[in-house]
Amino acid sequence: MCFEQLPIVFDEEGRARLVDGSFRPDSFSLPARAAHPGTAEPLTTGRRFDIDPVTRVAGTLAVHTTVDLKNRVVTEAYAEALQFRGYELILKGRAPLEAVDISSRACGVCGGVHSVCASMALEMAFGVAPPPLAILARNLGEAAELLYDHSLHLFLLAGPDYSAAMVSRTNPSLWRRAERTAAPNAATHGHLTIGDLMAALNPMEGALYRQALEVTRSGREIVALTLGKYPHPSAVGPAGLGTSFDRSTLNQVLARIVRLLDFAKQAVAVWDDLVEFFYAADPAYREVGVRRANLLSFGMWDDPVAYDAKYAGADNWGRRRLSTPGAVVDGTLRTTALRQIDTGIEEFVDHSFYEQWADMSRPSRSPDGSPLSPFHPFNKQTLPRPEPSRWKERYSWSTAPRWDHQAMEAGPLARQWITATAGLVDTDFITSGGGALSVRIPAGQLPEVVIEWRTPPVVNALERNRARSVHIGYCLMVAYGYLLDGFDYLRRGETEMRRPFEIRDGMGVGFWEGGRGALSHYCRIEDGRLANYQILTPSTWMASPRDPWGVPGPYEEAVAATPLLEECDDEHDFVGIDILRAIRSFDPCLPCAVHLHTGTGTIIRDATTCQCSSVP
Amino acid sequence: MAMLGATAPRIEELLAGSLTHIPSIDLVHSLLAFDAGHGFIARLEAAERGDLDPFVLVVEGAPLDLSRAGTGFFNRLGPRAPETWIESLAPGAAAVMAIGTCATAGGVPAAQGSVTGAMSLETFLGSSFRSRGGLPIVSVPGCAPQGDAFIEALTYVFLHLGGKVPLDLDEFGRPRWLFDERTPVTIGARRHTLVADCAVPARGWINRIGGCASVGGACIGCTRPDFPDLPFDLTARPHGVPA
Known part of the structure; x- marks a missing residue:
């Protein structure tokens, strides 16, 4: 069964209906659930320690925690998204096509995924799909965007947390061990000891840091070749691309992809060595950032022939994507049908700086007429209400998205877990099934390598980073496959890149993935203008505050489970590195601030000494 | 970025x-x-x-x-x-x-x-x-x-x-010297009388690759002070001009 909580079932054709047959105002009333352990009286004792902002993330977020220093654990955490710009309000009332260029500007880090996702929402509303070569080119450009994005995260944002400069400061004994531990994958990445590897991760100066920075530029160049520019592609829109996808373009893309073959192998070799080193040094590192395997992905990279932009066909074209859509609850894959995934989504604002939207009694239906929860994004209205943060009331600009009432995590680990379990992807380079993935990366300077990845026994910070390193190779071979297919299209003379379309009223949803995970856009067009536009980003899923039942969001859950393994004799030197690693492993697209509160009366740093006490 | x-x-x-x-x-x-x-x-x-x-x-x-x-x-x-x-x-x-x-x-x-x-x-x-x-x-x-x-x-x-x-x-x-080139804002097939001052048409986007109107996209006037509320909708894309 797909849902355990929502009152919706699906027939054999995948159409949704309410369990009791007809919609009543209380059909979606929220069932009472046992109070979550995390909802105990928050932050009443101890003193606060702030890490505000968390750097090396994009945007703004704070996480406030209670720490039991005696047992070296975090007992409670609150994620506070600190920034509101109002894109959904700005989009309201505009001409529909403006959604492409304006929503793109929502993020300069995930600078292409919004314009693509908006284009797909409009394609559904207009009833038009791009010609196959344009779908292929869009896929290729988006694979390159993720190449750039994952390289940026692993080596510029998360990498410094595992660098010599950081480890020698926060964990001197671990650093001494690293210096004398041989790196098993030295033949691939070229660094003899784990200490050498960590030195190569040092910001701005380390070899891996600088190499990754250059790789991000190659990724940007491939996006520019296929989608016009990056960030904010200039040639993306519904029903096609403005760029030409000719031999010259393909050759320029090829020249850049082949240079990345060895980097993809090295990225996995580096993170495998780091992850295994930390596990061997202290098994407690398996607990850093750990949370339940509740995972969500819309999948990405459409079959150029199967994708028809229709909601009714979404289960079919979704399953033909080169990364499989799916929802996993407690390690069990519940569904791979995009319509079921979509129907399970609700957004709550009980602990967010928004008013609850009115008119819950007449929720709209999905584009195929199926019932939707009044909390579904198609029914949501953005009604900001800024106020000071109060932990038991409202404390975040993020909403609390839930799937079948569960807090879900998105990103490369979710994509790979679902794809490996579903076993639907089988290309010349990537095979899946039985919980395993295999990615074959051809020879460059280094010989051919087959990367094997299995669903890990725990979902934690290190496994998120390891999955992301595998995903560099995954994205690269997705791009490489489309490149080779592109030559076939040109040979057959199928060069059409855009189709005409009419702007018409209706509703549409785009299901896509950003580097950090599930992304969806929802549009409703009335009288030729955008009557409502909703953007649900992966960081909204993961930065989520408590939901109506008091259940924490993924950052909150992961931080609360994190042991404090930092070696720290002087409390004033404490930097909270384990908490930072836990948060950064999600690749947050929100600059983040972490506030630690001691729960046992042990003062790790008096709040007044760091002048952060102005935070409510 | x-x-x-x-x-x-x-x-x-x-x-x-x-x-x-x-x-x-x-x-x-x-x-x-x-x-x-x-x-x-x-x-x-x-x-x-x-x-x-x-x-x-x-x-x-x-x-x-x-x-x-x-x-x-x-x-x-x-x-x-x-x-x-x-x-x-x-x-x-x-x-x-x-x-x-x-x-x-x-x-x-x-x-x-x-x-x-x-x-x-x-x-x-x-x-x-x-x-x-x-x-x-x-x-x-x-x-x-x-x-x-x-x-x-x-x-x-x-x-x-x-x-x-x-x-x-x-x-x-x-x-x-970076903003002395006046580029017509090209929304769709139409050229508008507006211009945007921009280095991209001459220099490309990155490493002389990519761009906007020059590579099949549109100039939407993003360097202009009135962006994105130009006097017209940014609606007609360079491709798929509404039928």
Whole structure:
């Protein structure tokens, strides 16, 4: 069964209906659930320690925690998204096509995924799909965007947390061990000891840091070749691309992809060595950032022939994507049908700086007429209400998205877990099934390598980073496959890149993935203008505050489970590195601030000494 | 983010001091900072106290009208509103730069429908503002700004502060040589009478690759101060012109 909580079932054709047959105002009333352990009286004792902002993330977020220093654990955490710009309000009332260029500007880090996702929402509303070569080119450009994005995260944002400069400061004994531990994958990445590897991760100066920075530029160049520019592609829109996808373009893309073959192998070799080193040094590192395997992905990279932009066909074209859509609850894959995934989504604002939207009694239906929860994004209205943060009331600009009432995590680990379990992807380079993935990366300077990845026994910070390193190779071979297919299209003379379309009223949803995970856009067009536009980003899923039942969001859950393994004799030197690693492993697209509160009366740093006490 | 994509010179080359006449530079930016929390904020406080001198303040994003949030907030950088940092740091800066159309003109966050009161840096600091180095706000518009245009502007700010070259700014505070090409805004098949001043048509987007109208996309006027509320909808795409 797909849902355990929502009152919706699906027939054999995948159409949704309410369990009791007809919609009543209380059909979606929220069932009472046992109070979550995390909802105990928050932050009443101890003193606060702030890490505000968390750097090396994009945007703004704070996480406030209670720490039991005696047992070296975090007992409670609150994620506070600190920034509101109002894109959904700005989009309201505009001409529909403006959604492409304006929503793109929502993020300069995930600078292409919004314009693509908006284009797909409009394609559904207009009833038009791009010609196959344009779908292929869009896929290729988006694979390159993720190449750039994952390289940026692993080596510029998360990498410094595992660098010599950081480890020698926060964990001197671990650093001494690293210096004398041989790196098993030295033949691939070229660094003899784990200490050498960590030195190569040092910001701005380390070899891996600088190499990754250059790789991000190659990724940007491939996006520019296929989608016009990056960030904010200039040639993306519904029903096609403005760029030409000719031999010259393909050759320029090829020249850049082949240079990345060895980097993809090295990225996995580096993170495998780091992850295994930390596990061997202290098994407690398996607990850093750990949370339940509740995972969500819309999948990405459409079959150029199967994708028809229709909601009714979404289960079919979704399953033909080169990364499989799916929802996993407690390690069990519940569904791979995009319509079921979509129907399970609700957004709550009980602990967010928004008013609850009115008119819950007449929720709209999905584009195929199926019932939707009044909390579904198609029914949501953005009604900001800024106020000071109060932990038991409202404390975040993020909403609390839930799937079948569960807090879900998105990103490369979710994509790979679902794809490996579903076993639907089988290309010349990537095979899946039985919980395993295999990615074959051809020879460059280094010989051919087959990367094997299995669903890990725990979902934690290190496994998120390891999955992301595998995903560099995954994205690269997705791009490489489309490149080779592109030559076939040109040979057959199928060069059409855009189709005409009419702007018409209706509703549409785009299901896509950003580097950090599930992304969806929802549009409703009335009288030729955008009557409502909703953007649900992966960081909204993961930065989520408590939901109506008091259940924490993924950052909150992961931080609360994190042991404090930092070696720290002087409390004033404490930097909270384990908490930072836990948060950064999600690749947050929100600059983040972490506030630690001691729960046992042990003062790790008096709040007044760091002048952060102005935070409510 | 734009800065990381620059190739002539690359950000790591600029920071390392490997360019003639440009000192090594200590970058304080939340996206790349080694330290988090107090360790990061301490650098801003040092600049505020005058202990980090000289420094150049680069603002990305649009300052907001704090009163619109009442007792709450729309944004924070560490414990404070970003606007309070700008207010206290700008007077002591050798130069103040605005990167991106949000900072130079308000951009998308200031567009119709906005509730945050987003505004340009010039509106926030006042048009008579001059940095300690005697410069008006040096502006590099674009949504996103082109990485190379920003790094080039920054390079010339350093050369200017070091007395090597005069900094030639136009009436909008933009490096004149980067924004002297007038590009017609081309929405769809139509060419509008509007123009945007932009270096991209001549230089490409990154490493001379990509662009906007020149590679099959559209110029949507993203360097213009009225972007994105141009006098017409950004509707007709270069491809799939509505039937």
